Each structure stands twice: as structure tokens, then as C-alpha cells.
Amino acid sequence: MPQVAQPPQVRPYNGALRLTFQYEGSNVKLVSKQKVEMILPPTQALTGNENQTGFWFMLSNAQGTPVYRRALHNPIAYDREIFSNNPEHPSVQRVPVAQPKGTFILLVPDVQEAKTIQLFSHPLNPAGRGLAASEFARFDITSEPDKGEKK
Amino acid sequence: MGAGDGQVIGTTQIVDHGPASRKWNLVILSEGYRQAELAKFHSDCASFVSTMFATPPYDELWCGINVYRIDVASTDSGAKDPTACGGTGANPKTYFDGSFCNGGIQRALEVNNLAVHMVVNAQMPQAHMIMVIVNSNEYGGTGGDIATFSLATGASEIGLHEMGHTAFGFADEYEYYAGCGSGETGHDKYTGAEPAQPNVTADSNRATNKWRDLVSSATPMPTTINKDCSKCDPQGNPSSAETVGAYEGAYYNHCGAYRPQFNCRMRALNNPYCAICQRVIRQTLAPYMASWTWGTNTIGAGQTQRWWLSWGAYPGLEWVGVQPATPGAELDWDTPGMQQNADGSALYWITVRNNGSTAVQFHFRGNAL
Ligand SMILES: [Zn+2]
Numbered sequence: 001m002p003q004v005a006q007p008p009q010v011r012p013y014n015g016a017l018r019l020t021f022q023y024e025g026s027n028v029k030l031v032s033k034q035k036v037e038m039i040l041p042p043t044q045a046l047t048g049n050e051n052q053t054g055f056w057f058m059l060s061n062a063q064g065t066p067v068y069r070r071a072l073h074n075p076i077a078y079d080r081e082i083f084s085n086n087p088e089h090p091s092v093q094r095v096p097v098a099q100p101k102g103t104f105i106l107l108v109p110d111v112q113e114a115k116t117i118q119l120f121s122h123p124l125n126p127a128g129r130g131l132a133a134s135e136f137a138r139f140d141i142t143s144e145p146d147k148g149e150k151k
Numbered sequence: 152m153g154a155g156d157g158q159v160i161g162t163t164q165i166v167d168h169g170p171a172s173r174k175w176n177l178v179i180l181s182e183g184y185r186q187a188e189l190a191k192f193h194s195d196c197a198s199f200v201s202t203m204f205a206t207p208p209y210d211e212l213w214c215g216i217n218v219y220r221i222d223v224a225s226t227d228s229g230a231k232d233p234t235a236c237g238g239t240g241a242n243p244k245t246y247f248d249g250s251f252c253n254g255g256i257q258r259a260l261e262v263n264n265l266a267v268h269m270v271v272n273a274q275m276p277q278a279h280m281i282m283v284i285v286n287s288n289e290y291g292g293t294g295g296d297i298a299t300f301s302l303a304t305g306a307s308e309i310g311l312h313e314m315g316h317t318a319f320g321f322a323d324e325y326e327y328y329a330g331c332g333s334g335e336t337g338h339d340k341y342t343g344a345e346p347a348q349p350n351v352t353a354d355s356n357r358a359t360n361k362w363r364d365l366v367s368s369a370t371p372m373p374t375t376i377n378k379d380c381s382k383c384d385p386q387g388n389p390s391s392a393e394t395v396g397a398y399e400g401a402y403y404n405h406c407g408a409y410r411p412q413f414n415c416r417m418r419a420l421n422n423p424y425c426a427i428c429q430r431v432i433r434q435t436l437a438p439y440m441a442s443w444t445w446g447t448n449t450i451g452a453g454q455t456q457r458w459w460l461s462w463g464a465y466p467g468l469e470w471v472g473v474q475p476a477t478p479g480a481e482l483d484w485d486t487p488g489m490q491q492n493a494d495g496s497a498l499y500w501i502t503v504r505n506n507g508s509t510a511v512q513f514h515f516r517g518n519a520l
Contacts, residue, residue: 018276020268037172038277041435054322054347071347073316077295081313081323082259083420085290085305090330091420092312092323094403095254103265104296107279122344126328129403130343 015110075104215439260291322348326400341407380406
């Protein structure tokens with residue numbers, strides 16, 4: 001019962017922006033922006049998380065309408081996770097970081113309508129976990145890096 | 152210190168399931184390996200890749216994953232090991248300044264994340280997840296934006312836990328902050344908002360819980376209750392390991408926050424990811440699987456069919472397989488051969504056998520490179 005297959009369709013690649021941020025405390029700077037060809041996971045629900053806690057970023061168009069949102073484990077580390085293979089210790093636990101400072105990457109779709117990226121988090125110190133997240137930084141991704149922070 | 156203490160040698164793809172523009176790309180960098188030790192890094196990477204491949208659900212999603220290795224040679228070998236934490240006092244010159252004893256904690260092995268990102272941005276900007284393997288046999292590692300771990304036994308589990316955070320957005324499912332025996336305060340009862348993360352919740356109500364579709368009607372909700380919120384719940388698992396419910400104690404709190412299964416790699420190392428975490432990994436990696444259904448047919452009980460697929464211009468295939476349309480149905484299938492012709496056309500044969508007692512509908516599926 002031979003069958004001739006249809007040629008497979010070719011899935012188009014998605015363009016993305018690789019955004020590199022540096023932070024010191026809650027002060028965040030966008031330091032580089034690179035165009036890359038890669039597929040990103042689909043957006044999560046754009047609304048309905050207003051009263052939630054956690055960290056997420058939102059990409060919006062010039063009218064402020066959200067186009068892409070992903071919730072992440074908070075990349076701004078006010079505590080560090082440490083591990084152990086000694087059965088007398090928990091295999092994983094957290095300790096506060098005295099001076100939070102570091103670098104992180106966000107991958108966002110390179111879509112023409114995207115204008116702004118907003119970062120949302122609960123208050124960044126560990127005691128703030130549980131409080132509803134609010135916007136704490138916003139960048140114009142159409143402008144040059146390191147000049148984009150509006151707040 | 153830092154980038155003066157070595158050089159970036161280059162990038163090699165070590166798991167190749169197609170172009171980086173179409174796949175989910177894991178990038179692994181070396182830290183504290185001298186140039187002469189890079190062959191050891193190659194085998195350490197291969198060892199991690201084997202561990203990951205054996206970890207559900209990455210095994211079934213493997214066709215969607217690429218792995219790249221960035222060889223970075225350091226001037227010296229190992230990582231800094233300050234005496235302040237009881238270390239040896241070793242102070243090697245390494246490219247990413249890998250060091251134990253961050254924050255005064257011996258096992259907190261960290262690297263300079265900015266330097267790592269600069270190398271990845273230049274070498275492999277299509278990275279979805281970044282890991283650094285540190286050439287030390289002492290146990291240690293940490294997470295954040297980059298997962299770092301040493302070569303000690305079990306340290307690769309750190310990479311798998313951190314990948315849960317960084318790549319899939321998982322919360323910690325453990326029910327304490329500093330540890331159950333730490334005497335910690337301020338972690339007795341979670342009274343906060345619903346966490347955005349998929350694998351912890353403040354809602355143990357069967358009707359509204361966010362993973363309720365996986366909770367059996369026979370499972371109590373909440374599934375466990377911690378009777379003394381001043382400490383971690385000492386009770387064992389009253390259900391089977393796979394039972395999805397709402398187990399009290401999660402997200403750094405002894406009470407008031409719930410985890411989906413009694414155990415998960417996001418609660419304690421050396422456990423499988425729970426069903427909720429596995430589902431999110433599958434959903435996140437689904438776009439990278441890029442498989443297509445070419446055709447559907449039905450095969451009667453006890454029958455064998457031989458099919459062929461042909462292309463005028465062969466697109467390159469990762470796999471061709473047969474998938475029963477009915478969940479739980481089983482078929483034997485084999486791809487006994489393919490023929491690629493000089494003009495670019497190709498034929499691919501598939502044999503399908505139904506050893507069952509009922510007819511089975513099935514799809515041919517494949518994944519073009
Ligand atoms: Zn889990």
C-alpha cells in the first residue's frame with residue numbers, strides 16, 4: 001500500500017533580541033542588544049496576573065498594548081542558592097546576598113510592533129516575596145542600549 | 152584576574168539536532184581548565200550530556216535540543232579556594248575567576264557572570280541556557296542566570312535544578328529558606344499572593360488550584376497538612392510518589408504554600424522533576440520539536456504494512472516514525488532503509504506491524520533538519 005508523502009512544510013525561524021542587563025540592587029541597565037535567529041517559547045497569558053507575585057517581563061507596542069510576556073525565576077539575585085552533597089545539610093537552601101549585583105539576559109521576540117520592555121517583580125529583597133509584583137524598570141528596545149531606562 | 156588569564160578557543164556543537172535557529176540551545180563553558188586539560192572538559196561535557204539525556208522529560212524531547220561547548224582555556228587549573236572558608240588557599244588565575252566561598256560559604260562556587268555572558272554573546276548568542284563546568288573535584292555550584300557546578304559526585308544535579316529555574320521559570324518547592332533545622336523565623340506561614348511560577352501555589356482548593364486537571368478525585372486537597380507551622384512538616388509521603396495534589400510546605404514556607412508532588416528536583420536534589428515541572432518543560436520545548444504528520448492510516452489486528460515516502464528533493468530527516476493515534480495503543484515499526492538518488496530525490500521505507508487484537512489508526516511523523 002505505497003503512499004507518496006507531501007513534502008514537509010518548512011517552519012520559518014523566528015527573530016529574537018538578546019538583551020543583556022546589568023543590575024546593582026534594583027537599579028537595572030540595558031547594556032547590549034543583539035539580533036539573533038532563534039525560536040522563543042510562546043507568550044504566556046498577557047493579562048490576569050496583576051495580583052500575582054514573582055518576576056515577569058512584558059513586551060508592549062507603542063500604544064502600550066502587551067504583545068509578549070514570560071514569567072521567570074527572578075534573575076535579580078537578592079539571595080544565592082547553595083547546595084550540598086552532605087546528608088547532614090539540606091541539598092539546597094538559600095542565603096541572602098549582601099550587595100546584589102550581576103548580569104542577566106532576557107530573550108524577546110524581534111517583532112516590529114514591540115517598543116517597550118517592562119520588568120515586574122515583587123519587592124526584590126527576600127522579605128518581599130509574596131507581595132504583588134509591580135513594574136520596577138522599563139526600557140525602550142528601539143533605542144540604543146544603556147540609554148533606554150525611562151524611570 | 153579574569154579575561155587576561157586565558158583565552159577563548161572556540162565553539163563546538165556536541166549534540167546536533169538541526170540549526171540553532173530552530174532548536175533549543177544549551178551552551179556549556181569551561182572554567183579552570185588549562186589548554187592541556189580541555190580534552191578532560193570535553194569528556195566532562197559528554198558526561199553531563201549523558202546525565203541530561205537520561206533525565207525525564209529531556210529524553211523524550213531530545214530531538215528539540217542542541218548542545219554547544221565553548222572551550223575556554225585558563226592560565227591555571229581549578230578554582231579559588233579561600234582559607235577563610237577552610238579551603239586550601241588555592242588562588243589559580245582563571246578566565247572566569249571561579250571561586251568557592253562566596254558570601255563566606257564554602258560550597259558557594261561562582262564565576263564572573265558578566266564575563267561568561269560576554270563570551271556567549273560573542274560565540275553562541277542563540278543560547279537559551281548557559282552552564283559553566285568548573286574544573287574542581289570539590290563539591291560546589293550556584294545558580295542565577297547561569298548554572299555553575301564542579302566535577303564532584305552529584306554536582307551535575309545543581310545544573311538540572313538551576314535549569315529548572317532559568318530555562319523554565321520554576322520556583323523552589325522546598326519548604327524552608329535556610330534549612331529545616333536552622334531555627335529560621337519568618338518562614339512559618341505563607342500569606343502572600345499567588346506565585347506566578349507554575350509549580351507552587353497558595354491555593355489548595357480542588358476547584359481552583361492551578362494544576363487541578365492533574366489531581367485525581369480520590370486525592371485529598373490539600374494532600375498533606377503541616378500540623379506545626381513553626382517547623383518543616385516531618386511526616387512522610389502518605390500517597391504514592393507520583394500522586395499529584397497539594398502538599399503543604401513550599402516556596403520557603405513551612406505552611407500556607409503548596410507543592411504539586413511530595414518530591415521534585417525543585418524541592419531536593421536527586422529527585423525526578425515532578426509531573427507539573429515535567430509538563431512545563433514539555434510545553435516550553437514543544438516549539439523546538441518541529442515534527443510534522445505526513446499521513447494517517449489504519450492497520451488491522453495481526454497485519455504488517457510496508458510504506459514508502461518519497462521526496463523529489465530530500466529535505467534531510469532526523470527521524471521518521473509511527474505514532475498510534477489512540478493513546479495507549481502500541482505498534483511495532485521499523486525503518487528498514489532509505490535510498491537517496493543523485494538527482495536529490497529520495498525514498499524512505501517504513502514497516503508497521505500490529506501485534507494487538509484490534510485495528511489501530513496511526514500517523515507517520517517526521518522531523519526535517
Ligand atoms: Zn516540581
